[in-house]
Amino acid sequence: MPVPPSPRSAKRRLTFITLAGVLAIVGALVAGYYFAMRPVTLRIAVGPANSDDLKVVQNLAQAFNNQRNSLVRLRPVQTDGALASASLLGDGKVDLAIIRGDLEVPRNAQAVATLRKNVVVLWVASAAKKEKGKKAAPGITKIGQLTGRRIGVVGRTQANVNLLKVILRQYGVDPAKVEIIQFPANEAAEAIRNQKADAYLAAGPVNSKITADAIAASAREGGAPKFLAIDSAEAIAQNHPAYEASEIPAGTFGSAPSRPEEEVKTISFAHHIVARRGIAESTVAVFTRQLFAVRQNLKNEFPLAAKIETPDTDKDATIPVHPGAAAFVDGEEKTFLDRYSDYIWWALMALSAMGSAGAWFAGYLKKDDRSVNTSQRDRLLDMLTAARQCDSMDELDQMQAEADAILRDTLQCFEHGAIEEGTLTAFNIAIEQFHNAVADRKALLLSMPQNLQRASAQFRAAGNA
Structure with a gap:
């Protein structure tokens, strides 16, 4: 009786299958690591053109791109202003946005950082020129005397007009009985020189160049300006959570003479960097970490970057904080293993199952x-x-x-x-x-x-x- 032919070596077949399985697992791990560690580009809405906010974001984007092993990069999307930026975020067309805290916040927005805080400055030129044939208007020393007066608002945004109306109502002044005149920031000095208003309002950082130039123009035209204190700042903040009671330190807008001569009470509001709800917690945590690391490098060359602050992580915050930003602030940012432990566990389970299947198949081949x-x-x-x-x-x-x-x-x-x-x-x-x-x-x-x-x-x- 002839000897039956021996089947192809089971060892060779098993070796081939094992090698193929190992290569597949290694390939999956390499691909997973590549997708996990490749840079993520986030679109951030900011505006208007030539604004400080846009300049800050552009500098941040450049710094992110220049960083080696940067995991998050920025792509600025220029808009007409904070309202348009908020609209884009609400529609899900961008990942991040720079918005004003006193405007309507999109429901899908979560705070990542405070870009800057703005203070409201109200002032009156001390000695307005008397028009020929008319009696000089009595001096304005407090907000309640603004009824029937012209108030110039620096900047074209409607948000500043709404802010002025909030202040007027708090002091019993009917906004309908006030003439509000808006002019662009670059025309503020000319408007003040031509005395287009009796009082002026500007909103911006404490060291805002726009506000400082407008106050300097008032001083040149009519002497030292009179600053109007918002003594009811706490009441306004109580009724409108987007605002906070604040102060303008003496000498903020000049020290010879001092402008103002003493501390002035006012209200403030913030510009926030917000993220769209649904962006991965790990992505926002990495972005926040890079943001504050870059801020330290940029603040010497670009002082506006020094204004960036961590977000309010309280549960009753006006804008809820994004979990990724909260993790960074609280020191609970997840490591690579923390983020991908579930995937690793499932991979090990799959490997174990593959080993069992391989053992069965090897037995089947034998x-x-x-x-x-x-x-x-x-x-x-x-x-x-x-x-x-x-x-x-x-x-x-x-x-x-x-x-x-x-x-x-x-x-x-x-x-x-x-x-x-x-x-x-x-x-x-x-x-x-x-x-x-x-x-x-x-x-x-x-x-x-x-x-x-x-x-x-x-x-x-x-x-x-």
Whole structure:
């Protein structure tokens, strides 16, 4: 009986499958790391053109791009102002936006940082020129005297007009009985020089150049300006949470002479950097970390960057803080392992399942080897019986060669793990018995005369017939 052909080595097949699985896992890990660590570009809405806010964002974007291994980059989206920026964020067209805290905040906005705080400055020129043929208007010393007067608002944004109306109502002044005149920031000095208003309002940082230039223009035209204190700042803040009670330090707008001469009470509001709800916590945390790291580098070259502050993390904050920014502020920013521990756990589970599947498949591949080995063992036992009755030396030699081939295949199966050590031991006993039977039969045949051997063979052939 010919020896059944041995199947392709299970070891080679298992090695190939294992190598393919390892390469697939390594590829998945490399791809995951690449996607996790590649820079994310966030679109940030800011405006208007030539504003300080836009300049700050442009400098931040450039600093982010110049940073090695920067994980977050910025792409400024210029708008007409804070209201337009808030609208873009509310529509989901940008990821970040610079908005005013006293305007309507989009529902999907969450605070990331305070870009800057602005104070409201109200002042009156001390000595207005008397128009020919008209009696000079009495001096204005407090806000309640603004009824029937002209008030100039620096800047074209409607938000500053709304802010003025909030202040007027707090002092019982009907905004309808006040003439409000708006003019661009770059025309403030000319408007003051032409006395287009009796009082002026400007809103900006404490060290705002626009406000300082407007007050300087008032001083040149009519002497030291009179600053109007907002004594009810706390009441306004109580009724309008977007505002806070604040002060303008003495000498803020000049020290010779001091402008103002003493501290003036006022209200303030903030410009915020907000993120769209839904942006990954890890992305916002990285952005916040980069923001405050860059701020330290930029504040010497670009002082406006020094105004950036951490957001209010209180639960009752006017604008709820983004979880990523809160994690950075509270020192609870997640590490790489924290962020991707779930993915790593699932990857390990998948690897374990793949190992189990690989073990099953390896066993399945060895099934053919075990089946062949079983048939070869049965063949060996049949040859053992046949060897004890064989009368031909040639047949015994053929069976011996076949047994050697079976032994060779069996040892290969053992090396490849297709059979256990116990099976190999039993096979060794069988092969040893076979070799003993062949040796004994050959010795017997050699001791018998040839004519007796032929007669025995004929007798056995006749019996088989």
